[in-house]
Amino acid sequence: MKGYKKIATLMGKYPELGMVSQMSSLNIQSLLYRQAELIDLQKDLQELEIENEESQDGERRLFSTDWWALSSAKEDDGSDAQWKLVLQIRDKLKDYNEAVLQYSQMTKLPPPNPRDLSNLQEWMRRPSMGSVFLVGRDRNVWKDGKDLVALKPSAAANPFSAWLVNKLTPLYHLTLGRYHRKPDIEAQEFAPNTVHYSDSTVFRIAAFVGTIVASLLPVSAIVVLFFITRMAARLGFVAMFTAMFSICLWFMTDGILVEVFSATSAFAAVQVVFISTNVTSSG
Numbered sequence: 001m002k003g004y005k006k007i008a009t010l011m012g013k014y015p016e017l018g019m020v021s022q023m024s025s026l027n028i029q030s031l032l033y034r035q036a037e038l039i040d041l042q043k044d045l046q047e048l049e050i051e052n053e054e055s056q057d058g059e060r061r062l063f064s065t066d067w068w069a070l071s072s073a074k075e076d077d078g079s080d081a082q083w084k085l086v087l088q089i090r091d092k093l094k095d096y097n098e099a100v101l102q103y104s105q106m107t108k109l110p111p112p113n114p115r116d117l118s119n120l121q122e123w124m125r126r127p128s129m130g131s132v133f134l135v136g137r138d139r140n141v142w143k144d145g146k147d148l149v150a151l152k153p154s155a156a157a158n159p160f161s162a163w164l165v166n167k168l169t170p171l172y173h174l175t176l177g178r179y180h181r182k183p184d185i186e187a188q189e190f191a192p193n194t195v196h197y198s199d200s201t202v203f204r205i206a207a208f209v210g211t212i213v214a215s216l217l218p219v220s221a222i223v224v225l226f227f228i229t230r231m232a233a234r235l236g237f238v239a240m241f242t243a244m245f246s247i248c249l250w251f252m253t254d255g256i257l258v259e260v261f262s263a264t265s266a267f268a269a270v271q272v273v274f275i276s277t278n279v280t281s282s283g
Helices: 002-012 026-051 066-070 081-105 114-125 159-178 199-226 231-252 255-283
Strands: 020-022 148-150
Touching: 002 114, 020 114, 026 081, 066 081, 159 199, 159 231, 199 231, 199 255, 231 255
Parallel strands: none
Antiparallel strands: 020 148
């Protein structure tokens, strides 16, 4: 197995490696040609409409107000020219609208994950793995890595999960994983010496770690504040724990900025209430 079939088999087995060129410039150029053609036809239609409205023929003057007169115009004397042009424009406009919508949908496809692109490039380059070298004009599509879209991208990851996937997993494989993680037997024909780690497993580990941090951080803040008596020190630790909390939210969750602000404010408020209550009890 080699060439396109080998690439297609790999992408079918590992969908996150499925990436193709978006053909941005070519798609837009095609749309511009369609647009120019329609504008030209529109000008022709406008000229025909004026010509028929000013015609001495009573039937032709009805074209602008009577659809039946327009659509049933005679062919022998050329009266049907306007209707034929309308039908031509209708077909061209349908193709144009479909092309615009298709390209609009394509632009919404995300670019490939840099890690997935790097894995594909390494697989194509290394003799011990894929060793695929295309010789046609498309040979640099994945090598350049420009204007690509992912057909089924890897699941979106927060910074912590991305760090586990991109940094810790390769390190784990180099130190421990390669000794007990064997290449997929079913993929030996097109991806020998290739080990695949499931992102879902890494995401579960990230979620577990995030849950532990979410449980320990608030409790740790309350315990530390309980044993500190000086108000200035308490306020300093409140600021420190609040900053740690917001950093953890950004690093370990998928929350948007407004959600991070809201959760951080609530966490800070809980600490302030605890300090106030503790001071009142001590007094």
